[in-house]
Amino acid sequence: MFAHTCTSCGDRFAIFDSQVLSVANTEAGILVSFTCWCDAPQTQLTGRAVATRSASILAA
Secondary structure, three states, X not given: OEEXXXXXXXXXXXXXXXXXXXXXXXXXXXXXXXXXXXXXXXXXXXXXXXXOOOOOOOOO
16 A cells, blocks of 8 residues: 555545555666556556666776
């Protein structure tokens, strides 16, 4: 469960797992798609962005 302010109705609600439609790892973080209590489709980006590793050169 997490809190979200709906972009459609403007209210802040607790979102339960039964409202979640999908969870996807993206380059920007974890994208959660769900339905608000007003039946509007919503998304929320959470988590951390994918860390990029710099190439390191090993000298022999």
